[in-house]
Amino acid sequence: MRSTAKTSLRLLSFCAAAFGSVWIGTRIADDLEWRSLAAVSNALAEAGYPWATVTTDGVIARISGEAPDEASRFRVMTTASAVLNPVNLRDGMTVVEVSTLPPPQLRLELLRSGNALTIHGLIPATTDDALTLAQQITALKPDLRLSDLVAPVDLAAPEGWPETLAASLTAMAALDNSRVLLTPDAIQISGLAPATLSLSAFDAKLRAMLPPGVSLSLDLRAPRKVVSPFIARFRLTPEGGVTEACAANTDSGRQMIEAAAAAAGIDVVGRCAVVLGAPDASWDQVVVTGLNKLAAMGDGTLTLSDLQLTLVPGPAAEPVLTETALEDLESSIPGIFSVNVPIGLADPAEGAESELEFRASRNEDGAVIIHGPLPDRDSIAVVQSLARAQFHSESLSLDLRQQAGLPDKWTLRILAALDQFSAIEEGSLSVSPSMIEIDGTSGSKAASTEIAAGLTAALGMGDPFRLKIDYDRLLDPIAALPSPQECIDRVRAIQSETKITFAPGSVELDAASSAIVRKIADVLRKCSDVPIEIGGHTDSQGRDEMNEKLSQQRADAVLRALIAQRVLSANLTAKGYGEARPDADNGTADGREANRRIEFALLGTSQTEDDAPTSNPTEPENGPN
Template identity: 35%
Template sequence: MRLSALFVRLGMFLLAAIVCAFAARIAVAAVETRSVEAVRLELEERGHSFASVLGDGLQVILEGQAPSEAMGFRAISTAGSVVDASRVIDNMTVMNSATLQAPEFSMEILRNDSGISIIGLIPTSSDRGDLTESLERIAGEDSNFADLLETADYDVPEGWDSSVEFALLALRQLPRSKISVRAARVSVEAISDSPEQKAELEASLRRSIPDGLLTNISISAPRPVVSPFVTRFIIDDSGASFDSCVADTPAAERRIVTAATAAGVEGRIGCSVALGAPTTRWADAVTMSMTALEELGGGTVTISDADVTLVAKPGTVEGNFDRIAGQLENNLPEVFALEAILPAAPTAGDEGPPQFIATLSPEGLVQLRGRVSDDLLNLTAENFARAKFGSADISMATRVVDGLPNSWSIRVLAAIEALSKLSNGSVVVEPNNIVIRGNTGAQDAGGEITRLLIDKLGQTEEFEVSVTYVEELDPIASLPTEEECLAGIIAVTEARKITFDPSSANIAGAGAAILDDIAEILQRCPDKRIEIAGYTDSQGSEGGNQRLSQQRADAVLDGLRVRRVPVANFRAVGYGEANPIADNETAEGREANRRIEFTLITPESTEEPTALEQIEQEAAEAAAAEQEDATE
């Protein structure tokens, strides 16, 4: 009995042990599952999804490939914050740093009247503090500055610093701009106040481009605001012409030009497209008025804002004048008001009106002669001319007479101011007319003079503006093209050759005079991109010839620099004995091959390929590689 009881107790003990072991296993499995799931969720939340989580009893094993040692350590630390750190086993590998691709660093800088904002990704090691301090200075104390930059811990790419430096330089000059910065590439979009300012800014920026920096500079000039908004059309014995022509849209300009051609205007016709029209029906009013003037057979019509002044030529039949003027008045858009004037026919025996005449010579000499009403006007006219022409070279040949019209002083000063808008010419003032003739380098000078006289004298006053645009006088249009600049340099270097001392980069004595002539040409080509190429003959080692050719090209570049040629867009390249133009076996051929050549640099595109273009390019490259393998 006792033995039987003993076996019973032993069996119960074994059964309890088995149950405990099974329960413990279940508990461990539950702990393992919860631990693995908790660690996995925390890793994903912290951005460490590269690590996979396995459980082995109470241990938590991390596997996978960490992007860096630092990221692997952060994953281990994250797991240790969920479970006891002693339970975390690190089985991760670290990605080879050589395979890591640095991101493309870039910035977008926006500047307008409210301030500056910057967004993008820059290297951590770049001087962010200096950058933001510079931007805050440019923005000014009363403007906003928004810094939305992010950083990444990679090396500063080559060309990044020069891109940032150029971007800041451009930003200082462009109060309304968007500048995109990448390593060795900068894109500038901006708005200027006028076409003249646009040309100046583009030339200034291109002169400042560092070597090796690719740029895309796009500056637009908004339509000017013209006030008063004036078109003045004339038909006289010499034909039909405009003193001033403005339109509110390109479509309106085309309509006005078509009407002018039908009325007899010959040659190139163009109107300034500007802001400031009193109504969208501006072209209707202008074309109706021009048609009415043509029907009258001559005279002038001035449309100034919403006022239309129709002046027939003397001798027009009164009944015909009344009919045409009445039709025009009834047909004009509602906002316009018509004043129709029929001058009296001239009488026989008229001795001619008194005159005041001002002339401006091409050399800048100003002469005032004719009649003035009093000594005060005489002195005022002289001082006004000195102020307007900025010159003490004023010749006075006026005399004071009585009986001049009350408006004579205003007419004389307005005439002097009108003359100041020309490069050379003359203005004749009479009691009932003012005639301005001359040459100018500004395409809208005639319109500007017309608006000036209407503003000073009123739109009922008679005046004639006969101004010729001369491209050579235009400081923008007269600039030579790239091809013209290069042709001038080639003409100089074909007639004479830049020579050097034997086996050196010292320019020989005659070469200095050639550089003087080239520098004179390049002074008028400030924003052109030119390569100075150096070549040698085949004597000597290939490496030595390459170095000598580079030194000689650098010497020419330095020679132009000391002659105050803006060479920021130039590059000097030595090509050694490459590209011979003559036989190196003869002394004459070797002499011809030792040369300096000037060529234009074709700008490379800075536009990024689209995703489709990139895929097509990669496919083409892969097909070419397969074809090459098959050939081999």
């Protein structure tokens, strides 16, 4: 009996233990399943995937939901794998079906650096541009090295695409260093503008090529000149001071130099230029420091050439102040600069004369007279060759004589001075044993700085010179060019005084009209980059077809006459409008006379009342049209 009870007790204990194990195992499995569900769900929610749903079955987690794209589907699985073993993950997601993909965006970029051009982007294949684009570029600039990364796409060319592409290629051809970005509705152009480019005319030319609705953005900068040696030179006397050369490293540095020079009583307005070639980043501050010491001396010349600073005291400078300037300079500028203050060496006094002198002059008409002594026949031959190379032979007068006992380096100083003198449009040159002086006007703001750099490079720092070069905007080949509006205004002024006339039914210019065309040609020769239309118009008498033909022939006649006067025709267009655009009432004799006219109009600009086409009647009221 005890044996049976004992067996039953053991069996009961075993069952209880088994039940407990099963219960504990189930609780552990449920806990693991809940933790997996929570971990994956929280990770996906934090990552921003609310559309993803997680369900668990034991240690297996299944992710379902509709992903917006394959990339999102992949990122969801990656996120879940970071918190749960990928072996236990199941992908049950679907991806939204995209009925139609958005069409590719047409875009062409042209990157030019000198003779290297890279083009890339998407262009419409239906226009065959993918085949002809390289040929168009070669026709414009045959010397370019082309990297063609353009891909054609199966799209119809947007309206105006050929014209927009042509304008983009024209811009690329004109700019050696540029980026041109073309889209169907815009062109963006950035880069460096050549020194000879008129930005206003270039802008007008491109706009004239573009179809309506296409915008143009120009962001062009003028390249800075390189000056070597990098030089600044200032002369101060008790009566005032002059700036002979002023190269600045930065625009802010230029402003500091101008302020210091003005405070010292030195005329500096418009004479400092920001150029390339500074030997050290501290250049501008060193110039300012030197100017302050020159102002303290009150009389003398300050010259900085690359890393060498020279302060020459004038006759009115106190020796004590000069010595103090030397001590202060050496302790207040970077050690990379060398300082030279020749104590006891006074700057040659103003007005000092020498019997020995070599002179040259150039008047406003370009006539050049050069006369003076040289040591031997070889020197005379060399100076003659240089003069004939630098100046027009027909306007050159030479009076060179051989003379013994001339100073050392005399011929070298003459050659260096004449070479720099050729850079000014009008003025005088004087070379004596103690001084080189150049006085004149130039169309370059940097002329004085460049001449000083040239003399220093040829002769070194020890050869004194004086420069007084004034800038004349009218001599500046770029600044003096008229703007597109100025071009048309000048033509308008001529036409307001006189009229272009034709005999009745004729397309030949009479003598009076030819004289008017010559005056207009004088204006248009300076406007070669400006797109201008020559429009021919008639009154309403006669048949429409005949009037249109007659107006076209008259516009062509004016164009041919301008070409005969050496006006470049690349940006001139002749168009006959017949009677389609009357300017007055065709019901009166005066109105018909006003409608028979030649108009000059800017192309590519929106016309206001002030910008209306220039016009004049073309014949008296004594015949049809």
